[in-house]
Every structure is written in structure tokens, then in C-alpha cells.
Amino acid sequence: MKKVIIIGSGIAGMSAALHCAENGIQTVLVSPFPSERAQSVMASGGINAALNHQNDGDTVESHIEDTLRGGRFIAGEEAVRGLCEAAPDIVRYLQKIGTVFSLNEKGEIDQRAFGGQSHQRTCFSGASTGKQIVSTLVMECRRYEAAGLIERKLWSDFHSALIRDGRCYGVLLYNEAKRTLEPFTADAVIMATGGQNALFGKTTGSTQCDGYAAGRLFLQGAELKNLEFIQYHPTTLRTPGKRMLISEAARGEGGRLYYLENGKRVYFLEDKYGEKGNLMPRDVVAREIYNAGKEVFLDVTFLGKKTIDSRIPELRDLCRKYRGIDIYRESIPVEPSVHFFMGGLAVDNHHETNIRNLYAVGECASIYHGANRLGGNSLLAALYSGQVAAADIARRFSGTQDEGSDFVPDFEDYVRTQSEKLFRSMETESLFPVMYIRDMVAESLWEKLGIVRDEEDLTEGIEEVSYYLSIADKIRYDGSVLPYFNYSLEGILTLAKATLVCAKERRESRGAHFRKDYAKEEDAYRAATVISYDEGEFRVRLDREGRYES
Amino acid sequence: MRVKILRQQYPGAEPYWQTFLYDGDADASVAAVLDTLNYKDDVVDADGNHAPRIGWECSCLQGLCGGCAMVINGHPALACETFVRDLGEEIVLRPLSKFPVISDLVVDRGVIQENLKASGDYIGEYTPPSPKEHAHQYAAAKCLKCGLCLEVCPNYGKGEHFYGAVFANDCYLVASTSKEQGESFRKEYAGHFAAGCSKSLSCMEVCPMQIPTIASMAKLNRRG
Numbered sequence: 081m082k083k084v085i086i087i088g089s090g091i092a093g094m095s096a097a098l099h100c101a102e103n104g105i106q107t108v109l110v111s112p113f114p115s116e117r118a119q120s121v122m123a124s125g126g127i128n129a130a131l132n133h134q135n136d137g138d139t140v141e142s143h144i145e146d147t148l149r150g151g152r153f154i155a156g157e158e159a160v161r162g163l164c165e166a167a168p169d170i171v172r173y174l175q176k177i178g179t180v181f182s183l184n185e186k187g188e189i190d191q192r193a194f195g196g197q198s199h200q201r202t203c204f205s206g207a208s209t210g211k212q213i214v215s216t217l218v219m220e221c222r223r224y225e226a227a228g229l230i231e232r233k234l235w236s237d238f239h240s241a242l243i244r245d246g247r248c249y250g251v252l253l254y255n256e257a258k259r260t261l262e263p264f265t266a267d268a269v270i271m272a273t274g275g276q277n278a279l280f281g282k283t284t285g286s287t288q289c290d291g292y293a294a295g296r297l298f299l300q301g302a303e304l305k306n307l308e309f310i311q312y313h314p315t316t317l318r319t320p321g322k323r324m325l326i327s328e329a330a331r332g333e334g335g336r337l338y339y340l341e342n343g344k345r346v347y348f349l350e351d352k353y354g355e356k357g358n359l360m361p362r363d364v365v366a367r368e369i370y371n372a373g374k375e376v377f378l379d380v381t382f383l384g385k386k387t388i389d390s391r392i393p394e395l396r397d398l399c400r401k402y403r404g405i406d407i408y409r410e411s412i413p414v415e416p417s418v419h420f421f422m423g424g425l426a427v428d429n430h431h432e433t434n435i436r437n438l439y440a441v442g443e444c445a446s447i448y449h450g451a452n453r454l455g456g457n458s459l460l461a462a463l464y465s466g467q468v469a470a471a472d473i474a475r476r477f478s479g480t481q482d483e484g485s486d487f488v489p490d491f492e493d494y495v496r497t498q499s500e501k502l503f504r505s506m507e508t509e510s511l512f513p514v515m516y517i518r519d520m521v522a523e524s525l526w527e528k529l530g531i532v533r534d535e536e537d538l539t540e541g542i543e544e545v546s547y548y549l550s551i552a553d554k555i556r557y558d559g560s561v562l563p564y565f566n567y568s569l570e571g572i573l574t575l576a577k578a579t580l581v582c583a584k585e586r587r588e589s590r591g592a593h594f595r596k597d598y599a600k601e602e603d604a605y606r607a608a609t610v611i612s613y614d615e616g617e618f619r620v621r622l623d624r625e626g627r628y629e630s
Numbered sequence: 631m632r633v634k635i636l637r638q639q640y641p642g643a644e645p646y647w648q649t650f651l652y653d654g655d656a657d658a659s660v661a662a663v664l665d666t667l668n669y670k671d672d673v674v675d676a677d678g679n680h681a682p683r684i685g686w687e688c689s690c691l692q693g694l695c696g697g698c699a700m701v702i703n704g705h706p707a708l709a710c711e712t713f714v715r716d717l718g719e720e721i722v723l724r725p726l727s728k729f730p731v732i733s734d735l736v737v738d739r740g741v742i743q744e745n746l747k748a749s750g751d752y753i754g755e756y757t758p759p760s761p762k763e764h765a766h767q768y769a770a771a772k773c774l775k776c777g778l779c780l781e782v783c784p785n786y787g788k789g790e791h792f793y794g795a796v797f798a799n800d801c802y803l804v805a806s807t808s809k810e811q812g813e814s815f816r817k818e819y820a821g822h823f824a825a826g827c828s829k830s831l832s833c834m835e836v837c838p839m840q841i842p843t844i845a846s847m848a849k850l851n852r853r854g
């Protein structure tokens with residue numbers, strides 16, 4: 081029987097696992113913690129599908145158009161078409177496996193507007209869409225676990241892939257319980273490790289998403305794409321522990337952004353963009369808030385208690401709990417924060433990377449969203465990408481078409497050197513604070529890769545991160561944190577540097593990437609950025625031929 | 631303020647108490663306190679001794695993932711939803727006692743998923759549920775699998791026979807959407823929940839998602 085290893089058990093990882101298992105493929109689902117801890121559970125707002133339940137004339141074609149326009153025309157049209165065409169069936173599938181969607185008066189799945197959308201297209205489950213989807217996928221995976229087709233491997237971290245001559249044969253995992261590195265071979269490996277929040281330290285997302293896997297695979301020859309496109313969510317609430325997302329749903333329901341000038345409210349987005357100003361795409365709203373240079377507030381008080389209680393109760397609770405704000409009566413102070421990564425592992429329309437048999441799905445893969453993702457499109461992409469990768473693997477490795485080969489090169493040397501390196505570092509007694517370096521890098525990136533960038537800042541950022549990178553290999557590690565945090569540092573720093581390099585090379589402004597020294601969108605740059613690693617060199621090119629998504 | 635933590639280096643190691651000093655924001659959550667203690671270039675305890683960084687589990691930092699469940703001043707709770715301002719002069723942190731410790735405040739709650747798997751907790755053939763069930767299904771599906779309900783339950787030991795509130799809620803989800811699984815499943819429910827529950831309902835008091843487990847119980851009993 082064919083075997084697939086999936087790294088990461090959020091929505092994308094589980095979607096891939098389910099579709100592999102449905103095709104009779106033996107699947108191993110790897111993550112340090114169970115799916116309930118993945119960032120996917122945090123998704124609140126919803127998932128897009130042109131169901132037209134609001135009878136506002138929504139069609140798959142408009143979904144495609146909005147997605148391509150939102151991404152400023154550098155996403156692949158065929159890839160986006162596949163995503164949007166599959167969306168209605170994906171939502172119906174979710175309902176059939178038990179996802180509890182919010183319903184309209186007719187008993188159909190309810191839909192609402194999200195930023196950058198021409199129609200009310202976002203399906204939702206109260207304010208916990210991601211959690212509701214995760215709960216049903218976990219249960220569905222359990223069915224295949226009981227049947228022996230899916231095996232979950234917990235307390236395990238990705239270390240690296242087993243790659244030889246451009247082909248992937250499996251992975252090396254760190255087993256936290258046994259404290260060892262263990263190799264596992266498979267016919268294909270699917271990465272589903274989520275975004276790269278750790279580059280920025282505190283974001284709206286989960287602390288488990290660190291980008292290490294992408295950084296490490298880059299060093300092993302995998303190409304990365306569109307790293308410079310980092311979505312700042314325009315409305316987040318600052319708290320002592322983290323930045324909390326104030327969902328776009330608040331504006332979808334009618335919430336209005338304003339600042340105060342001489343004691344009077346200025347609804348700056350409505351003034352500039354008209355009635356729908358508050359629901360402009362996220363990059364535009366974030367930049368307008370930045371440009372306002374003043375404290376900005378979100379007002380939902382006029383919606384009234386009934387609407388707030390029924391449509392945005394989680395927002396009401398969050399503001400009260402973490403900041404003591406009563407949203408029935410008070411406006412919410414908001415500011416932009418890093419929220420989503422359009423960039424990641426470069427994949428083709430089948431979600432395969434440039435390394436044969438190595439796939440990537442969900443937020444760690446760069447596809448569909450171009451220069452800016454629309455709210456509600458990433459849950460959709462997480463589910464769809466898992467299906468697509470699994471289907472491709474099933475097609476390639478089944479019956480007469482079988483592309484598999486039983487030959488597995490010898491990785492013994494590789495495993496031994498990696499283990500020795502790890503254990504040498506674990507034996508040190510130094511209190512060198514690896515977490516502290518991560519904090520320093522996050523500080524650099526907040527500053528140099530902000531909403532508005534320029535050449536000088538980016539160059540400085542590259543110098544700073546290069547310095548940390550030059551010592552990463554030499555520092556004596558921190559013996560008091562999990563070995564994972566130690567060995568992951570180099571991959572994270574590498575990804576940070578690659579991101580800065582991509583941002584520097586894109587000398588224009590597009591979507592979420594805004595350069596004050598090149599403030600216009602330029603036709604010459606209307607293509608994805610691809611970066612590769614070649615013996616210490618970071619090489620950047622524009623993917624004009626559509627080698628990846630097309 | 632003093633933060634006293636029950637520490638344990640690795641599974642099976644001898645636990646010991648260690649106290650730290652915290653003088654930050656009173657509006658910070660216990661999670662933010664742990665973060666502040668750890669993110670110094672040198673971690674020292676209240677007596678000035680070097681200390682290893684404090685192990686604890688987190689992901690969302692906003693009450694959505696269940697990772698940070700622990701016992702805070704005697705009460706099982708989520709660290710990211712418990713605030714310094716509500717805790718008095720001393721914060722005492724212990725790992726959940728009903729699960730094996732991995733290190734410090736990190737425990738292995740794998741038994742929750744294992745029990746659900748062993749009892750066949752999944753939907754077979756989907757039967758559209760009655761619209762009346764919608765609200766309770768939504769509530770039950772929000773379960774974080776955090777284990778707080780098991781920590782507080784007088785009848786839950788290590789999960790050998792009695793599986794606790796977390797199990798009852800998932801049983802309800804299956805029974806309400808699956809005719810086929812519904813029948814065999816009720817037996818599992820009867821054996822691993824109904825027979826052992828003395829209805830102290832402490833599970834509902836600690837549940838961070840405020841799941842009305844009693845409604846799951848009532849609905850399952852009614853069907854049976």
C-alpha cells in the first residue's frame with residue numbers, strides 16, 4: 081500500500097489526510113499537538129463559496145474575479161478557477177460531515193460580506209467557523225484512524241526532509257518523548273505547517289506557526305514564492321499578551337472606522353471610498369489606517385444589542401475580557417497587525433513543490449492569493465489544497481499509472497550527522513537564550529517589513545538578520561528549552577532573510593507590499609517572486625512563465 | 631508578586647516547587663506572566679538562582695485552543711483567560727493532575743482522543759439533524775478537548791472506565807447526526823459515562839466554552 085506522511089494537522093493537513101485515506105492510501109499525520117491546538121481553530125469569520133444564498137446574483141465567475149483582483153493579478157487564473165469552482169461542493173461536504181453552519185431564515189447556509197468581495201459570499205458558523213470545521217474534520221479523521229488508514233503521530237516535530245537528487249523520500253522527525261531524531265520514508269510528503277508567525281513574534285495567530293519547515297526546506301533546495309506579501313489585518317486589539325483579531329465580520333455587519341479630529345469623528349474610509357469604504361480589501365484599509373497617523377476606532381454600538389448578541393457575540397466577549405471594553409456602548413481602539421502570509425513554499429497547480437513527491441498545502445503553500453488574500457479564502461484554500469494534493473498523489477501512485485518506485489537511497493549518513501549535530505548542541509549547559517534571538521529578529525521584522533517599506537530599511541533588515549544567521553551555527557544553545565526551539569532557529573532566520581530579500585527586489589507597490597520609494601504598481605512586476613537557495617546565495621526571479629501556479 | 635510553580639524536568643522526574651517574582655501589568659493573563667518570565671535573557675527565581683525556562687503549552691493565547699489548561703490557585707482554568715488582577719498576592723501554578731506530566735506545566739492529554747477513538751466516536755452515515763438541535767450542536771462542537779472538566783470531576787480518574795464530560799458532548803454530536811452510529815454508540819455512552827456520572831456538574835462550572843453538558847446528557851438519555 082502507498083504511504084504518505086503529512087506534517088501539520090490543521091485544516092489543510094486533515095483535509096489532505098482524509099482524501100488520501102479515501103483513496104486507500106496509508107497516511108501518517110504528524111504534529112506536536114492535536115488538531116484542536118492548530119491555528120485553524122482560531123479562524124472566526126468564515127469561508128467563501130458562491131452559493132448565492134443571499135440572492136444577490138453571486139456566481140463562481142465573480143468569486144474568481146474578486147480573488148484575482150484582490151491578489152492584484154499575480155495569482156494563477158487556472159488555479160484560482162479550480163479553487164472557486166470547487167468551493168460550493170466543499171461547503172456542502174463540510175455540512176454533510178457535520179459542520180454546524182449558521183443558517184438563514186430559509187434554513188440555508190447564511191452568507192455575509194467580507195472585504196474586497198462583490199457579493200455576500202462568506203459562509204460562517206457563528207464566530208467560530210474554523211473551530212466548527214476542525215471539530216468535524218477531527219471526527220471524520222477518527223473514522224479512518226479506527227479503520228487503520230490514518231495514524232496520528234503526536235509529540236513529533238519536523239526536522240528536515242529526506243531529499244536526494246531533487247526527489248523526496250520521507251522526513252526526519254524529532255520525537256519529543258524519546259528525544260531522538262527518527263527517519264520515516266514514504267511515497268510522498270505533504271507539508272501543512274501553516275504560516276510563519278514567529279518571524280514577527282506576536283501576531284493574531286498561533287504560536288505554533290513558526291515558518292521553520294519552509295526555511296529548512298528552502299535550505300534543502302525547495303523554492304519559495306511571494307514572501308514579501310504579508311497581510312496586515314487592519315483591525316486588531318492590543319493586549320498585554322498578544323494582538324487579538326477584530327474580525328472583518330464586525331465591518332461586514334456594518335461596523336465603521338473613524339478617527340477623531342478636533343473632537344469630531346472622521347469616517348475616513350467612507351469619505352474616500354464611499355459607502356463600502358469600510359470593507360475595502362485589507363491591504364487598502366491597513367494602509368489608510370497607517371496613513372491616518374492617528375488612533376483609529378471601530379464603532380459597532382449603533383448595531384444594537386440584538387445584532388451584536390446574535391452576529392458578533394465572540395467579539396463582544398473578547399473586548400470585555402481582555403480590555404474591559406463594552407462594545408454595546410464604546411468604540412474599540414484598533415490597529416493593524418501581521419495576520420496572514422500569502423508567501424510560502426512554491427507549488428504548482430497540483431500542490432507539488434519543485435522537489436518531486438514533496439507537496440505543500442494550506443497556509444504554508446503560496447498559491448491562489450497573489451499579493452493579497454481575501455478574507456474567507458484561506459479556509460477554502462486549506463480544504464481545497466488538501467484535496468488537490470491527495471488527488472494528485474492518488475492519480476500518480478495508483479494502478480497502471482504508478483509512478484512510485486521501491487528504491488530508497490541510503491540516508492544513514494545524513495541521519496547520523498544530523499543527530500550528532502543535535503546532540504552536541506543539547507549537551508551544552510549554556511543559558512544562551514535562543515528565544516531571545518527570536519524576539520530580536522521579530523523586532524527587526526516589525527520595523528523593516530512594516531505596512532510601508534523602503535530600500536534603506538530593507539537593506540538594514542537584511543544586514544541585521546544576516547548577522548544573527550552568521551552566528552546561529554556557532555552559538556551554544558539554550559539547554560532549557562525544547563531541542564526543537566534550538567534547531568529551528570536557523571530555518572526561521574533563513575526564512576526571515578529570504579523574506580526581506582524578496583521585499584527588496586520587488587521595486588513596486590502591489591497588494592500588501594507597499595514601497596514608499598516605488599509607490600506605483602508596475603506592469604514589469606506583474607508576476608510572482610520566486611526565491612531559491614544556491615550554496616549560500618539567495619537567488620530571486622520573477623515567475624513570468626508561470627512555472628508554478630498557472 | 632510571587633509566582634509559585636510546581637516544576638518537573640521530564641516524565642517521571644521528581645517534581646519540585648520554584649518561586650519567581652513578577653512585577654508587570656495586573657491586566658496581564660497568567661499566560662502573559664509565563665511569557666514575561668521566560669522571555670528574559672536569563673531566567674532567575676525569587677532567590678536569584680538560575681532556573682530553566684518554564685515549560686507550558688500554548689497556541690492561540692485567547693481561549694480558543696485549550697492548550698494552556700492548568701491548575702491556577704487551586705482552580706483548573708486556562709492560563710490565557712485568567713488574569714493577574716483576579717488572583718490576589720500569590721499565583722500558584724500546577725500541571726493538571728489527571729494526566730502524565732511531560733515537563734513542568736505540559737501534560738499529555740492523549741487519553742482524551744484515545745478514548746474517543748476506542749469507542750467509535752465518529753459519524754457513519756450522516757442523517758440531517760433536526761433544526762431544534764442546531765444551537766446545542768454548535769455549543770458542543772466548540773469543545774476544546776482541554777481536559778479541565780476531567781481535572782475537576784470527582785469521578786474521573788485516569789480515564790480507564792469513566793470518560794467524563796468531554797466524552798458525553800462528543801457522544802451527543804454523533805448521536806444527533808448519525809442514525810447508524812447512534813445505536814451502538816449509546817451503549818458506549820451508557821458504559822463509559824452514564825454509569826459513572828454522579829451529576830456533581832462541576833464540569834460545567836469550569837468549562838471555558840460554557841458547554842451545557844447537562845443538555846447533552848438529557849438528550850442522550852431521552853433517546854435511549
Ligand SMILES: Cc1cc2nc3c(=O)[nH]c(=O)nc-3n(C[C@H](O)[C@H](O)[C@H](O)COP(=O)(O)OP(=O)(O)OC[C@H]3O[C@@H](n4cnc5c(N)ncnc54)[C@H](O)[C@@H]3O)c2cc1C
Nearest residue numbers: 088089090091092120123125126238274442443456458459
Ligand atoms: C485569528 C485568525 C482568524 C482567521 N480567520 C479566518 C477566516 O475567518 N477565514 C479564513 O479563510 N481564514 C482565516 N484565517 C486564516 C486561516 O485560519 C489559516 O490560513 C488556516 O487555518 C491555515 O490552516 P493550515 O491547516 O494551513 O495551518 P494551521 O491550522 O496553522 O496548522 C498548522 C499545523 O502544522 C503544525 N506544525 C507547525 N510547525 C510544525 C513542525 N515544525 N513540525 C510538525 N508540525 C508542525 C501545527 O502544530 C499545526 O498542526 C484566520 C487566521 C487567524 C490567525
Ligand code: SF4
Nearest residue numbers: 773774776777779837
Ligand atoms: S467540555 Fe469544556 S472543559 Fe471539557 S474538554 Fe471540552 S471545553 Fe474543556
Ligand code: FES
Nearest residue numbers: 691695696698710
Ligand atoms: S493558549 Fe489557547 S486556550 Fe490558552
